[in-house]
Amino acid sequence: MAEIRVERLHRSFGEFVAVGDLSFNIGDGEFVFFLGPSGCGKTTTLRMIAGLLMPTSGRIELGGRNVTFLKPRHRNVGMVFQSNVLYHHLSVYENLAYPLKVRGWSATEIRRKVQDVAALLQITDTLHRGTESLSGGQAQRVAIGRMLVRDADVFLMDEPISHLDAKLRAHMRAELRHLQKELGRTTVFVSHDQLEAMSMADRIAVMNDGALQQFAPPQEVFDRPANVFVAGFVGEPQMNILDVDIREGVAHAPGFRCDLPPGWLARNGIAPGAYRLGVRPEHVEIAEAPGHLAARLEVTEPMGAENLLTFSLAGQDFKLRQPTGLCDRFRPGDMVPLLPRPDHLYLFDRVSGCTLAQAAFTDRSRT
Numbered sequence: 001m002a003e004i005r006v007e008r009l010h011r012s013f014g015e016f017v018a019v020g021d022l023s024f025n026i027g028d029g030e031f032v033f034f035l036g037p038s039g040c041g042k043t044t045t046l047r048m049i050a051g052l053l054m055p056t057s058g059r060i061e062l063g064g065r066n067v068t069f070l071k072p073r074h075r076n077v078g079m080v081f082q083s084n085v086l087y088h089h090l091s092v093y094e095n096l097a098y099p100l101k102v103r104g105w106s107a108t109e110i111r112r113k114v115q116d117v118a119a120l121l122q123i124t125d126t127l128h129r130g131t132e133s134l135s136g137g138q139a140q141r142v143a144i145g146r147m148l149v150r151d152a153d154v155f156l157m158d159e160p161i162s163h164l165d166a167k168l169r170a171h172m173r174a175e176l177r178h179l180q181k182e183l184g185r186t187t188v189f190v191s192h193d194q195l196e197a198m199s200m201a202d203r204i205a206v207m208n209d210g211a212l213q214q215f216a217p218p219q220e221v222f223d224r225p226a227n228v229f230v231a232g233f234v235g236e237p238q239m240n241i242l243d244v245d246i247r248e249g250v251a252h253a254p255g256f257r258c259d260l261p262p263g264w265l266a267r268n269g270i271a272p273g274a275y276r277l278g279v280r281p282e283h284v285e286i287a288e289a290p291g292h293l294a295a296r297l298e299v300t301e302p303m304g305a306e307n308l309l310t311f312s313l314a315g316q317d318f319k320l321r322q323p324t325g326l327c328d329r330f331r332p333g334d335m336v337p338l339l340p341r342p343d344h345l346y347l348f349d350r351v352s353g354c355t356l357a358q359a360a361f362t363d364r365s366r367t
């Protein structure tokens with residue numbers, strides 16, 4: 001068993017709190033992503049799990065064993081990082097064999113293990129080569145292989161493919177996902193790339209300011225964000241979020257008026273007042289006739305099958321995704337009638353940022 005249990009983990013550097021009062025469980029064999037912006041505490045948390053950084057307070061258990069203040073070699077974790085340094089004076093075979101040699105494995109055991117891992121990663125034909133002759137993808141496979149040969153209980157990865165080009169990164173995403181499922185190892189992967197997290201993770205731990213914002217499966221994080229930070233961070237382009245005043249079932253902002261779904265506010269116990277209203281760019285349509293909302297078009301960005309349009313609304317950018325050809329008649333500077341889909345609205349508390357209501361899922365649960 002390799003369950004990870006973290007209880008009230010805290011790490012500060014002087015007056016700066018990098019991670020504060022963090023608690024979560026990761027199940028045996030689960031693939032979990034720590035996702036968040038730079039400086040949110042995700043790498044600090046990973047390094048504490050690895051034993052490379054000691055917590056200020058709190059508790060870490062691996063497989064039911066308290067490892068909070070144990071050194072990395074006593075935790076049986078495998079690690080791979082963005083800038084893994086291979087030994088350039090050694091061959092690929094020798095790089096893979098090195099972790100086993102220092103643990104006293106016999107030459108026969110090492111040969112068998114290295115060949116098994118090389119076959120798994122499809123790098124058998126590179127074993128005799130020097131590492132300086134490898135492509136970026138091959139070098140990263142060797143780094144991953146050095147982690148795999150140790151038969152660790154837990155794999156810890158800190159942005160291991162972020163430096164690769166887009167095509168190779170997409171290929172490595174699929175490979176890593178397949179590899180993790182085949183081996184069944186508990187894996188924690190740090191990333192700021194939501195596409196990686198959405199396509200690979202069993203669950204995503206969204207972090208910000210050293211705190212856990214939401215810990216849920218990828219689709220739930222996207223469909224049911226716990227707060228305004230998660231709603232704005234997960235999704236590309238990010239959700240449109242406006243400060244609004246709600247009166248008599250209508251959301252108002254400067255230059256903006258949106259009728260809310262009938263009965264939505266009452267079902268969720270929402271009283272008139274100041275809130276934040278969210279709608280994703282794919283859930284905003286160009287209206288056939290002028291209505292409650294008209295916004296000035298600033299930029300049109302062709303993206304192949306669709307265009308990304310940026311409008312100026314209520315003093316901020318407001319984005320819309322439309323299939324190519326449906327918006328060709330508009331030019332920058334035009335006032336365009338827009339219609340947010342009322343069945344895909346989100347409402348957030350203006351102060352705490354917590355999600356108060358989600359139209360699509362509230363209504364769907366009643367059908």
